[in-house]
Amino acid sequence: MAGTVERMTAYIKARIDRGTLEPGNKLPPTRALMHQFDLSDNAVYRGIALLKAEGYVTSQQGKGVFVADRRALIAGTERVQGITRPGEEIHHKHSIRTEAPAWVAEHLGDGECVNRARTVRRGEAITEASQSWVHLDVVAVVPELDEPRPCNPTWQAVYQERSGNAVRVVHKAFRARIATPEDREALELEPEPAEPAAVAVVRNVYVTGDRVIGVGEAVYPPDGDITVP
Template sequence: MSARTVAEMVSDLRQQIDGGVLQPHAQLPSTRVLMDAYGLSDNAVYRAVALLKTDGYVYSRQGRGVFVADRRALIAGAERIGGITRPGERIEWRHSIRTDAPDWVAGYIGEGECVERARVVRRGPIIREASRSWVHRDIAAIVPELDEPAPCNPTWQAIYQERSGEAVENTSRAADARIATTDDMAALELPSSTYAVLLVRNVYAAAGRVIGVGEIVCAPGRPIELNPRPS
């Protein structure tokens, strides 16, 4: 067939996944098959698949290939910005500000100014999760939407990847629990007697450097489903 663009390949596969033509956990065709199907180079196919990973449409299994994600199971993470919510849930934007990177964030992206973005996901009267991300200030030169008080569409990672040509990977995903802080209780609208919260942290890298980190906090009894997740 005639050559198509990376954007057209991504759009076509998204439609197949959203329409159920490609079922959850089905393996994507090989790179060679996709190259032939869309008339693209191997690098172009890799870029398209990376975009699908960033948007939560597919995930990798080391040594086995790329598989279709079950988007119905995604209830946390950057995909929320793309509008993936369960019935009765809504995203409430909190802020996008320039601030000095907290110590633990600075350990990943370096000291100094960064862009901090925050939002919550509410189900009825209950806030199900609160999340914040800290993005390296250099990324805002390519994704100026980071400084706007609104979600990026579809995600800041996908926008950066599209404009820079650098694949963005979630290089680390860690789940844990911690003693609830005053900020946690305020963000989740929890009583002061709350002892612990659930925590998930993500690290995003491109071209061999960390460009941002994210933190999702949930109250006890409001668990985060972790699988399947794009790598």
């Protein structure tokens, strides 16, 4: 019976987490992984792409795949405060009123909300493409949410300052997925390569008191240097 990508990635991640595979160690070649886990070459490529997106491994052209030196993600409270890394620039893309997608409505509730999109750029490369879905109650306090321009530094920080209500991140979900056409467009990636590429996805839920006021999703490109600790 054929193996699964999930089994291969779980095995490799467990070895890295336990320290039996250390940063800089080289992973077995594709053919060896195919034999060990009874997978096709495409399935192994897909598994490696997912491991890259989660920050477990990195590839070096012509040399192979190596265990990565994982770094902490700037997220949660720091992103609420508008903190970026040196050399990063935030570019606002749009602010529109829309119906909440199903996964957002599970947290925010059904109905209309404000969808805001932005990118974080370092030089010519986009290092993050993110969206927020914000409850209309917040717009009463931060009316510029309806305007096609950024809030300085973030809508969460502005709402917190004006309302006096602390905004915190109560839930952060991390996963990897094979890049969708929408992901590739947002990150300005080249057309789909022969080998599948994965992106890292972080979802946050923003709360004040006991109320959810916003939901966010950030997408990070393949081979990015941002991982969840």
